[in-house]
Amino acid sequence: MRNLTKQQTGFTLVEMIMVIVITGIIGGIVAVFLKAPIQQYMDVARRAELTDIADTAVRRMARDVRTAVPNSVRPQGQSTYVEFLPTRDGGRYRANAPGTSNCGGAGDALSFAPDVTVADTCFEVIGPAMSGVAGHYLVVGSTQSDADPPYRGNSNGVLRQITGASGVAGILLASSGVLPAFAQLDSQRFQVVDGTQQAVTYACVGMQGGALDANQNGQGKLMRYWGYGFQSTQVAPPTVVGGSDGIGALTPSSAILADKVRACEITYEVPNQRFGLLAVRLTLTSNNESVTLYNEIHVNNAP
Numbered sequence: 001m002r003n004l005t006k007q008q009t010g011f012t013l014v015e016m017i018m019v020i021v022i023t024g025i026i027g028g029i030v031a032v033f034l035k036a037p038i039q040q041y042m043d044v045a046r047r048a049e050l051t052d053i054a055d056t057a058v059r060r061m062a063r064d065v066r067t068a069v070p071n072s073v074r075p076q077g078q079s080t081y082v083e084f085l086p087t088r089d090g091g092r093y094r095a096n097a098p099g100t101s102n103c104g105g106a107g108d109a110l111s112f113a114p115d116v117t118v119a120d121t122c123f124e125v126i127g128p129a130m131s132g133v134a135g136h137y138l139v140v141g142s143t144q145s146d147a148d149p150p151y152r153g154n155s156n157g158v159l160r161q162i163t164g165a166s167g168v169a170g171i172l173l174a175s176s177g178v179l180p181a182f183a184q185l186d187s188q189r190f191q192v193v194d195g196t197q198q199a200v201t202y203a204c205v206g207m208q209g210g211a212l213d214a215n216q217n218g219q220g221k222l223m224r225y226w227g228y229g230f231q232s233t234q235v236a237p238p239t240v241v242g243g244s245d246g247i248g249a250l251t252p253s254s255a256i257l258a259d260k261v262r263a264c265e266i267t268y269e270v271p272n273q274r275f276g277l278l279a280v281r282l283t284l285t286s287n288n289e290s291v292t293l294y295n296e297i298h299v300n301n302a303p
Contacts, residue, residue: 019196045263045288047201050260050284050291057222057257058280061202063299064224065278069139069191073276074234078267081203082278085139089192094124095138095184108170110140112184113155121173126188130171131233133192134164137230138173140190141183142303149180149200151230158183159230162192186301191203199224201262204259204264204282214260216288220261234247260284263292274302 056184065073068084075082103122110123138160142150153159155177163172207220228238229250238252263283270276276299281291 017235020028031261046286046289047291050286052294053108053258054282054291054293058282058295060257061280062295063198065297065299068074068299069142069150069193070301072141072150073148073255073268073278073299074269077267079265080266081201082266082268083199083201085193085232086197086200088136088194089130091130091190092126092188093190094126095188099145112179115182116178119161119178120173121175122170123183124170131165133162133171135195136162136194137195138171138190139161139193140179141185145273152232155180185301189303196225199228199230201236201238204261205237207261207264210262212285212288218260218262218285220264221256222258222261222264222282223254224257225252226252258282260286262290275299276301
């Protein structure tokens with residue numbers, strides 16, 4: 001009798017169904033309130049990632065361009081690419097020889113047309129001696145705003161290959177054209193271009209007219225090309241290019257600085273002979289979310 005009168009405990013089927021329904025309603029209400037903050041967080045994270053990519057790429061570009069040989073940035077006007085010669089060193093050459101020429105030693109001046117008809121292959125550096133310059137390139141007197149002479153190694157240009165150092169403060173040059181008269185400057189300065197980097201091009205490629213891919217991402221890339229020689233006629237973006245002025249055909253090295261590029265605009269203007277202004281506008285798009293970054297880079301063109 002005692003077992004028969006004991007009460008049974010547990011949930012009925014109706015109670016369980018009611019709990020499930022109520023839990024579902026509460027979950028749906030919570031999801032509605034959480035959807036917006038979560039979506040906002042994802043959008044902010046995506047924009048932050050795009051901004052970081054664009055900012056890093058533009059900063060790297062600015063750091064490179066600020067080392068450009070004076071008047072070597074090209075082209076002028078609006079484009080999606082820019083080319084320049086990055087410097088690794090510089091100095092001053094002797095202009096007035098007080099003593100006997102000693103090919104790179106004391107008293108050896110750098111000669112220009114029309115004073116000489118044979119290319120000068122050595123000169124004295126005023127100041128500390130330079131080492132480790134063999135295989136690099138010398139640019140002297142780059143004053144033309146059309147950015148053409150720094151890319152030419154003949155009598156029409158101001159680019160010369162360095163074969164080594166001589167004496168305590170001298171530089172030896174490969175025998176090529178006589179340096180033109182316009183390259184002789186009162187400042188007596190010259191720049192050294194890295195022989196591994198050579199000319200450098202930043203180019204936006206593959207943007208497909210701003211169209212997005214199936215995932216709503218930009219299809220373009222901001223690329224950096226280097227090591228393709230010096231081209232008197234600009235090739236952009238550089239592929240396998242035939243060298244000029246004794247430099248053979250080279251395959252450029254390349255690296256991706258930014259992907260998901262939807263739009264790109266690079267403008268270079270030369271307000272006066274002493275400086276130029278390179279403006280970069282870069283738009284990156286991911287999952288139909290876009291970020292546009294604009295930056296202006298001051299370029300020193302005083303040789």
